[in-house]
Amino acid sequence: MRKFATDTYAIFWREMMRYRKSKSGVLIRLIQPAVWIVVIGHTFSGTKPLIQAAGFDGEYIEFMAPGVIVLTAIFTSIFGGVNTLWDRRYGFMNKALVSPIFRSSLALGKMLAIAIVATLQASLIIAISLIIGVSFIDYAMIIPIMAIVTLFSLGFSGVSVIVAATAKSQEAFWGIINFLGMPLFMISPALFPLELMPDWLSSLAQINPATYTILLIREMMTGVESGIPVSLSLGVLGVFVGAIILVAGWTFTRDVSRPF
Amino acid sequence: MSYTIKTDSLSKRFGDIQSVDNITIDVEQSEVYGFLGSNGAGKSTTMKMLTTLLRPTSGSARVAGYDIATQQSSVREHIGFVQQESAIDEYLTGRENLILQARLSRLEPAVAERRIDELMETTGLADRQHDATVTYSGGMKKRLDIASGLLHRPTILFLDEPTVGLDIQTRHRIWEHIHTMHKEYDMTVFISTHYMEEADMLCDRICIIDQGKVKAVGRPSQMKENLEQEVINMRSDNAVLLSDNISSIDGVQDIRRTNDTLQIHVSDGPQTIPIIFQKAQSLNIQIQSVSMTGPTLDDVYISYTGHQIREQGPEPRRKRRW
Numbered sequence: 001m002r003k004f005a006t007d008t009y010a011i012f013w014r015e016m017m018r019y020r021k022s023k024s025g026v027l028i029r030l031i032q033p034a035v036w037i038v039v040i041g042h043t044f045s046g047t048k049p050l051i052q053a054a055g056f057d058g059e060y061i062e063f064m065a066p067g068v069i070v071l072t073a074i075f076t077s078i079f080g081g082v083n084t085l086w087d088r089r090y091g092f093m094n095k096a097l098v099s100p101i102f103r104s105s106l107a108l109g110k111m112l113a114i115a116i117v118a119t120l121q122a123s124l125i126i127a128i129s130l131i132i133g134v135s136f137i138d139y140a141m142i143i144p145i146m147a148i149v150t151l152f153s154l155g156f157s158g159v160s161v162i163v164a165a166t167a168k169s170q171e172a173f174w175g176i177i178n179f180l181g182m183p184l185f186m187i188s189p190a191l192f193p194l195e196l197m198p199d200w201l202s203s204l205a206q207i208n209p210a211t212y213t214i215l216l217i218r219e220m221m222t223g224v225e226s227g228i229p230v231s232l233s234l235g236v237l238g239v240f241v242g243a244i245i246l247v248a249g250w251t252f253t254r255d256v257s258r259p260f
Numbered sequence: 261m262s263y264t265i266k267t268d269s270l271s272k273r274f275g276d277i278q279s280v281d282n283i284t285i286d287v288e289q290s291e292v293y294g295f296l297g298s299n300g301a302g303k304s305t306t307m308k309m310l311t312t313l314l315r316p317t318s319g320s321a322r323v324a325g326y327d328i329a330t331q332q333s334s335v336r337e338h339i340g341f342v343q344q345e346s347a348i349d350e351y352l353t354g355r356e357n358l359i360l361q362a363r364l365s366r367l368e369p370a371v372a373e374r375r376i377d378e379l380m381e382t383t384g385l386a387d388r389q390h391d392a393t394v395t396y397s398g399g400m401k402k403r404l405d406i407a408s409g410l411l412h413r414p415t416i417l418f419l420d421e422p423t424v425g426l427d428i429q430t431r432h433r434i435w436e437h438i439h440t441m442h443k444e445y446d447m448t449v450f451i452s453t454h455y456m457e458e459a460d461m462l463c464d465r466i467c468i469i470d471q472g473k474v475k476a477v478g479r480p481s482q483m484k485e486n487l488e489q490e491v492i493n494m495r496s497d498n499a500v501l502l503s504d505n506i507s508s509i510d511g512v513q514d515i516r517r518t519n520d521t522l523q524i525h526v527s528d529g530p531q532t533i534p535i536i537f538q539k540a541q542s543l544n545i546q547i548q549s550v551s552m553t554g555p556t557l558d559d560v561y562i563s564y565t566g567h568q569i570r571e572q573g574p575e576p577r578r579k580r581r582w
Contacts, residue, residue, distance in 0.1 A: 003366065010363035014349065017360075021351040021392075091347030095408075098311045098341045099364035100333055 007101035011109025018083065019117055026121065033072040033125050037065060038132065040191065054193035056224055065129040066217040067190025069149065070210055072122045077153040078181050080114030081160030085173055088165070104249030107161055111248060114157035119150045137223040145217050151241055152213045156184075158244035162251050184210050189218075209240040262289050264416050264448040265310065269319035271472075272305050279305045281472035282319065287416075287448060292438075294463030295452040296561065302472040303452035304344070307420050310450070311341045324415040340409030340447075344421040346401045347408075350394040354385050354404055357393060358411060365412035372411070379407040382444065383437070399430035403437055410441060416448045417441075423458060435461050456557040466557075468564050475564040480557055487563055489513060489555045490529035494536070495521045495548045502545050506536050520548075525559065 019025075041061035051063050087093040096106050123146060136142065160177065167173040187201060188210045194202045205211045212233040215226035226233075265287035272280040280302040287293045295303050308314040310323055312332040321328045324338035348357045355376060362372035380386040383403040393401060402422065409417050422438065423431040439462065442449055453459050459466045460480050468475040476483065496502050499520045506524065507515055511532050514525040526532040529552045540547050 006363070006366070010360070013363065014352075014360050017356060018349065018351050091343045091345050092349065094313055094343055095341070095347040095361075096364055097313055098336055098339065099361075100336045100366055101364055 004102050004105055007105035008109045008112070010101065011096070011106055012112050013109075015083075015110055015113030016116070019113065026117075026124075029076060029121060030072075030124055032075070033068050033121075034128055036071060037061070037068040037125065037129060040064065041068075041132070044191070050196060051193060054195040055227075056193065056222075058222055058224065061129075061132070062134050062222055063193075063218070064191055065134045066214050066221055067185075067188070068129070069122050069125050069145075069217060070152065070188075070190060070214050071185050072125045073118045073149050073153045073213075074156055074184055074210060075181060076118035076121045077114050077156040078160045078177055078184075080117065080157050081110070081162075081164035082173065084110060084161055084164035085167070085170060103252040107158070107165075107248040107252040108245065110161050111154055111157040111245070114160070115150050115153040118153035118157065119146055122146070122149045122153075134221075136221050141220045145220055148213060148216060148220075148237070151237060152209070155209060155237070155241040155244045158241075158248040162244075162248050165251050184208060189214050209237060212236045263287060263322075264289050264325075265293075265321070265323050265450065267310075267319065267321035270306065270309060270316050270321050271318045272302075272309060272314060273317040278472055280309070280316075283469070283472075283474055285467055285474060285477065287450060288465075290446055290448055291464040292442060292449040292451065292462055294459040294466035295450065295469060296454070296456070296459045296466050296557075297452075297469040298454055301454075301469045303454075303469060304420060306469070307341075307418055307450070307452055311339055311418055312336055337412075338415040340412065340414035340417045342405050342409040342417070342419045342422060344424055346405055348393050348401055348404055350392065352393060353390050354393055354396070354400075355380070355389040357404060358408060361408040361411050367412055375411055375413075379410065382441070383407045397430075398426050399433060402426065402430075402434055406434075406437065406441065410445060410447075413445060414447055416450060419449060419451045421452055421454070423453075423455065431455075431458075438462060456561065460557045468561060470565040476560075480560075483560045484555050484557065487555045487560055488527055489525050489559060489563075490527070491553045491555060491559070492524040492526060492529055492533060492536070493521060493549075493551045493553065494524060495550075496540065497546045497548065498543075501543060502536075502540055505543060506539055509535055509539070525555070 041064055044064070045060045048060050051060055056063050084093070097103070126142060126145070159180065163176050164173055167176065187205045188208050189205065190210070194205055194211070197205065212228065215228050216230060216233040216237075218224070219226045219230070263286045265285070267283055267285050270280060270283045271278070283306060295306065297303050305314065309316050310321060310328060312328055312335050315329060323335045326334040326338070328335055349360065352360065358376045358379065359372065362376065367375070380389050383406070385400060385404060385407070388396070388400070393404065396404065406419070406422070419438065423434050426434065435458065438449065451458070451462060463480060465477060465479055466483070467477045478486070494502075497520065499517050499522050503515050503517055503522055506512060509532065511527040512524060513527065516523040524532075524536070533550065533552070537547065
């Protein structure tokens with residue numbers, strides 16, 4: 001168990017060292033969610049009566065801020081596995097695979113690093129939303145919100161790492177990731193309440209882990225009850241992340257050294 | 261005699277292609293063993309199986325006394341693997357790369373620090389250890405790669421084509437370096453290469469592999485001797501005509517021509533030279549210079565495989581999964 005922890009830390013350390021050296025990327029990746037929250041937040045401010053009809057008493061931008069926080073987490077984490085592709089091509093993967101470390105550590109170390117970076121990005125979005133006037137009922141909630149973002153990101157970084165470890169080509173990776181990313185965001189209450197969606201879409205949204213995360217964070221930020229119990233949301237998120245960790249760990253024990 | 265690598269009919273098949281075909285070899289402790297073959301001969305595939313990166317289709321192998329299929333983690337603890345392409349992290353400094361390797365090898369931090377200091381000295385990278393490796397030259401990267409392979413004092417060091425892509429001077433320095441490291445740490449070294457000179461300079465024994473099969477194993481000097489061949493280098497004013505007329509002489513095995521110089525491979529040089537001179541005289545050909553050398557490893561390779569080292573496409577890839 002101790003070995004598993006130190007092995008995982010070895011990989012986590014390496015990934016964080018790499019991020020440290022590519023700081024400019026952090027700002028570039030921040031542009032898109034910042035545009036979302038500023039532009040869409042104001043464009044749709046006229047939908048306030050609609051949102052209120054669905055039971056949310058507040059400004060639209062307060063409604064969508066949690067959505068954009070989760071958007072940031074989704075995209076940072078789901079694209080985060082891309083360096084696994086480079087690792088497979090440029091030898092780091094083989095180097096790690098011929099070393100005695102646990103192969104599941106390889107997956108988990110990467111996932112943790114991506115989740116931490118995604119959380120940092122999301123916290124910058126929280127800062128931006130504070131600047132443009134979004135208020136929290138209790139600012140101490142920021143800490144548990146960040147914890148939930150980390151947990152959520154851990155799940156999607158796992159999805160990314162699994163796809164990157166098994167994809168036959170770069171194109172396959174980007175194809176699958178893009179195919180997953182946008183629907184995860186759109187088919188959720190990120191921009192629009194579930195209550196106002198057609199039934200088939202809102203049923204789809206209910207199998208999306210992002211839905212529960214957004215509802216949870218929105219409730220924590222605004223204090224408006226989402227209609228789904230907190231324990232259910234946390235449970236769904238926990239099961240999702242747990243399952244992904246297991247699958248990712250298992251994926252890396254298989255043949256991931258193939259070139260592409 | 262104790263063996264550090266022992267394979268038994270090791271084979272790997274990718275779809276219809278038999279990449280490695282019933283390879284049975286023994287590598288002795290502390291020897292430098294060369295795996296010599298052209299691209300696509302099955303060298304990398306064999307090395308990947310021995311380093312637990314690929315599972316064999318059939319057959320078995322023991323590395324450092326452990327079975328590569330059933331005792332993979334024990335195998336991994338005892339081997340160092342230096343890949344053909346540099347596997348160092350360019351974002352990290354030289355020292356950070358070795359720290360990473362130490363963590364991957366589960367070394368105690370104190371031991372790791374000491375060994376890293378030592379290896380930085382022996383590789384001559386000490387004064388550049390805090391620079392990002394992206395600023396290193398090809399030769400420096402290779403030395404750092406080899407250092408990472410040595411950090412946990414492996415029983416066997418696998419070097420996959422260690423000097424591919426390096427210039428001649430750097431290549432010679434890497435050979436010297438490998439030689440020094442081998443003396444210093446006394447591990448078994450398993451090298452794959454398609455450079456004759458490299459195999460000749462570095463290896464105690466070589467194994468010639470072609471199309472997935474072992475063609476010959478032996479000491480380079482012994483293999484050259486066994487050829488019972490000498491090479492006459494002869495420059496004349498009409499190499500083409502001379503070549504056509506001496507091929508039938510008893511004992512002439514092969515003639516190769518570069519411009520006006522003939523390389524005549526014969527079984528007995530001193531006896532054949534006068535005969536060639538007579539032939540040349542009768543044809544009115546002026547011989548300008550003549551010298552005689554022993555056969556090279558090149559000649560050994562050709563005699564066993566029937567062809568020169570040739571460039572081939574990459575090794576077959578596995579079926580697409582997505």
